[in-house]
């Protein structure tokens with residue numbers, strides 16, 4: 001990963017804790033927001049199963065996706081209190 005995650009930089013799946021088959025997942029998708037996620041460290045480690053290799057993965061499981069997006073907003077506000085998340089990412093996920 002180019003920048004450090006502001007959520008957790010430990011090399012374990014955030015969902016199940018496995019250290020194997022990890023993928024770096026950018027919390028906010030789409031061309032612009034993926035870049036912003038990289039820039040602000042809004043990414044997490046997920047195992048293949050919890051990323052995009054099963055229906056439980058964040059790319060298919062809306063509930064998990066929403067909870068990570070909420071986690072991302074909270075971390076963003078904690079780390080960058082002077083910045084306006086909605087202005088930068090274009091919408092609120094809370």
Ligand SMILES: [Zn+2]
Pocket residue numbers: 013014015016017018046047048049050
């Ligand atoms: Zn996992």
Ligand SMILES: [Zn+2]
Pocket residue numbers: 024025026051052059
């Ligand atoms: Zn992903």
